[in-house]
Amino acid sequence: MSQKPKSRGRAGAQAERGSGGEEAPSTSRGPGGAASQGGRRAEAPPTPGPRSQKQLELKVAELVQFLLIKDQRKIPIRRTDILRHVVGDYRDVLPELLQRAAERLEYVFGYRLVELEPRSNTYILVNTLEPVEEDAEMRGDQGTPTTGLLMIVLGLIFMKGNSIKETEVWDFLRRLGVHPTKKHLIFGDPKKLITEDFVRQRYLEYRRIPHTDPVDYELQWGPRTNLETSKMKVLKFVAKVHNQDPKDWPAQYCEALAEEEARARPQTGGTAPTPAPSS
Amino acid sequence: MQGSTRRMGIMTDVHRRFLQLLMTHGVLEEWDVQRLQKHCYKVHDRNATVEKLEDFINNINSVLESLYIEIKKGVTEDDGRPIYALVNLATTSISKMASDFAENELDLFRKALELIIDSETGFASSTNILNLVDQLKGKKMRKKEAEHVLQKFVQNKWLIEKEGEFTLHGRAILEMEQYIRETYPDAVKVCTICHSLLIQGQSCETCGIRMHLPCVAKYFQSNSEPRCPHCNDYWPHEIPEVFDPEKEREAGISKSNKRSLRSRQH
Numbered sequence: 001m002s003q004k005p006k007s008r009g010r011a012g013a014q015a016e017r018g019s020g021g022e023e024a025p026s027t028s029r030g031p032g033g034a035a036s037q038g039g040r041r042a043e044a045p046p047t048p049g050p051r052s053q054k055q056l057e058l059k060v061a062e063l064v065q066f067l068l069i070k071d072q073r074k075i076p077i078r079r080t081d082i083l084r085h086v087v088g089d090y091r092d093v094l095p096e097l098l099q100r101a102a103e104r105l106e107y108v109f110g111y112r113l114v115e116l117e118p119r120s121n122t123y124i125l126v127n128t129l130e131p132v133e134e135d136a137e138m139r140g141d142q143g144t145p146t147t148g149l150l151m152i153v154l155g156l157i158f159m160k161g162n163s164i165k166e167t168e169v170w171d172f173l174r175r176l177g178v179h180p181t182k183k184h185l186i187f188g189d190p191k192k193l194i195t196e197d198f199v200r201q202r203y204l205e206y207r208r209i210p211h212t213d214p215v216d217y218e219l220q221w222g223p224r225t226n227l228e229t230s231k232m233k234v235l236k237f238v239a240k241v242h243n244q245d246p247k248d249w250p251a252q253y254c255e256a257l258a259e260e261e262a263r264a265r266p267q268t269g270g271t272a273p274t275p276a277p278s279s
Numbered sequence: 280m281q282g283s284t285r286r287m288g289i290m291t292d293v294h295r296r297f298l299q300l301l302m303t304h305g306v307l308e309e310w311d312v313q314r315l316q317k318h319c320y321k322v323h324d325r326n327a328t329v330e331k332l333e334d335f336i337n338n339i340n341s342v343l344e345s346l347y348i349e350i351k352k353g354v355t356e357d358d359g360r361p362i363y364a365l366v367n368l369a370t371t372s373i374s375k376m377a378s379d380f381a382e383n384e385l386d387l388f389r390k391a392l393e394l395i396i397d398s399e400t401g402f403a404s405s406t407n408i409l410n411l412v413d414q415l416k417g418k419k420m421r422k423k424e425a426e427h428v429l430q431k432f433v434q435n436k437w438l439i440e441k442e443g444e445f446t447l448h449g450r451a452i453l454e455m456e457q458y459i460r461e462t463y464p465d466a467v468k469v470c471t472i473c474h475s476l477l478i479q480g481q482s483c484e485t486c487g488i489r490m491h492l493p494c495v496a497k498y499f500q501s502n503s504e505p506r507c508p509h510c511n512d513y514w515p516h517e518i519p520e521v522f523d524p525e526k527e528r529e530a531g532i533s534k535s536n537k538r539s540l541r542s543r544q545h
Contacts, residue, residue: 058369061347065367068302069378108342110295129296132322138315140304 056093056100062086063101067113071125072141074201076224079121116202116223124202126227149178149187150198155238157204157219158231159252165209166217169194194219230263231256288338292323298339301350302365305436306450309352309361310524336363353453356401356446356479357439359493359522364453375454376437382417384428388437390414391429395446396459396466401479402444405429447478470494471508486510496521 066086070077087094102113111125156172157164170180178184180191187193195217198204202224209216232246235256239246247253296319301307307315313332320329330338340349347369353362367375376385390411394403408429409422420428429445432438436450447455456476460467468477472494482489488509490498496519499505505514 057345058347061345061369064346065348072302104346108290108295108346109298110292111299127299129292129299134318134322135296135300138300138318140307 051090051093056090056097059087059090059097060100060104063097064104067101067105067123067125068109068111071111074124074203074224076116076122076124076202079123114227116227124224124227149190149193150203151234151237152176153194153198153204153219154221154225154229154234155241157221158234159238159249163218163220166195166206166219169219198222231259288341290339290342293319293327294335294339294342296322297335298365301363306362306364306448306453309363310527312363351453353449354491354493354522355449356452356477356491356493358519359496360449361522361524362449362453364450366454379435380428380431383415383420384431386416387412387420387425387428388432391432391438391445392447392459393463393466395478396463396468401477402441402446405443405445408445452476452478472498481514481516483507483510483512484515485512492519493522495519 063082063086066082067077070081082098083091083094087097090097098113105111105113105125106128110127110129112128113123114126116122116124152173153169156169160168173179173190178187178190184190194204195206199206199222202222204222204225205220207218207220209218231252235246235249235252239248246256297316300315300319301312304311309332316332316335317329320327329335336350336352343349348365348367351364351366353364354360355362376388380388387408391403391408394407394411395401405426409425412420412422412425429438429440433440433445433448436448438445438451439448459476468480468489469475470477470480470491471488472490475491477489477491480489480491481495486507486509488507495514495516498508499514499518500521502518505518506512507514
C-alpha cells in the first residue's frame, strides 16, 4: 500500500508557505491556496535574517526541482527566472543555493549545471552519463535526439565546414523524403523543428545571410551542441551512416581531434557550475 | 520520513541512470521498474548481483530525503498492480501538474477531482465535468477544448477514462493523496483495511465501510464466506483475484518478447 508521508514534510511545507512554498514555475497560482496570488510573496520578512539549515535545504530542493523540470523541456534556464520563480527573498544567498543545487544535481542525478556561454547567466544541465542505445527503450519520453533529424543536421553542418546554408540543408533532406513544406510521419513539421525548436533549445543557430535574394539563412552549431556532444561524436555518427571510418574524412578528422585535445587541456572557467560573482 | 535512523545511502552511476530514466515516466509498473533496474546494472556493473528492488529503492530514497522527494510505491485501485512514481514531499498541492498545464486547465482538473471525490463510485461523468466549464478560473474554455484537455490528463496519467467517466489514475493518488486529504477532509473516503485514500472500491451495504478492490482480494483470499470486517454482514460483492505478477509475466512472454517501455503518446 502507499506510504503515508510523515509529518516532517508537512510541517516544513507549512513553515515555507509564506515565502512562496508553492514553487512550481511560471503558470502556477498555487491551487487551493489563497496565499500566493499573482506569485507575490505575501509575508516577506522585512530584512532577511539568518536562515535555518532546514529553510535553506528546502530552497535548494525547490531549486533542484525547478532546474530538472526546465531542463527536461530543453529550455535554457535564465538566472532571472530562477530569481523570480524560486529564490525570491533568498536572493542574497543565491550563489550558495546554486552551488548546493549544482552539487546535488551532479551527485544524485548525474547532471552537471553549466552556463550556456560565459557570462550569459543562462544555464543548462549536461548529462555526465553516456547515453546508451538501450536507454531509448527504457525511456518514457523522446529524450535527447541522439539519432534522427537533429543529428543529421549537425552532421551536415560539420561536414560542410561548420556552417551551411538553409537551402543546402533542404536539398539534402529532400533526398531523404523530408521537405520543409510537407508534414512528415516521424518529424511532423521539419521546418519548425529545425528553424525554431532546435534553435530555441540552443542546439542550432539560425542567422539570416545579408544581401541574399531570395532570403537565405545559415545554420551553425548552437552552444548546447558544443556542451552536449563533440565533433568527434558527430563525425563517428556520419561515418556510421555511410558505413565508413571517420578517418576517411581527413580534414574533419583532424578538426575533431584538435577539439578533443583542446578539451583535454585544463579549462579556465567556461563550464564551471558556479554563477557569476556579481549577484 | 524514516528520520535519522536510516543510514544515508550511496549513489553510483547505476542509481543515477535509474533515476534519470525513471523520471521520464510519470509512473511505472513494478515489472518495468525491475527491467529498468537490470538495464542500469548491465550498463555500469555487469558482474554485480542485482540488489533486491526494495533495498535498491530505499537506498536511493535515503539520498533523496534531503531533496524532499521520494520514489513512492503504490497499488492500482482497479487491479492491484504495484506502481512507482517519483513524488514531491514538501509541497501539498498539485504542483507537478502546474508546469505542464495552464491555469484554466489546472482548474478543470480541480473541478473533476472534486466531482470524483464527492461521487459514490469514484467516477465523474464527462457531462458533469464539462458542465462546469463556465466556472473555470483563467482564460475562457469551451466544452470542445475541455474535452481535449481531459484527454491530455488521460495521456499524462492523471486520470483514467472508462466508458465516458473519469477517475483518478494511480499516479494522481500517489502524488496528491496528502493534498487531497488536507483539502477535502470531510468528503474523502478511506479504506478500512489499509487506511489509505480510497477513490474506487467496494462498500458494505449495511454499515457503509469501504475497501479497495486489491484490499478486498487480499482480505477475503480463499474465504468461502466473506463477511464485512466491521458489521459481520455477508459481503455482497464479487471478490476479485489477488494480483499475481507471475501470471502476468507468463501472459506477457507469450505475447511478445521485447516490449518497449517507450510511450508514444508525448
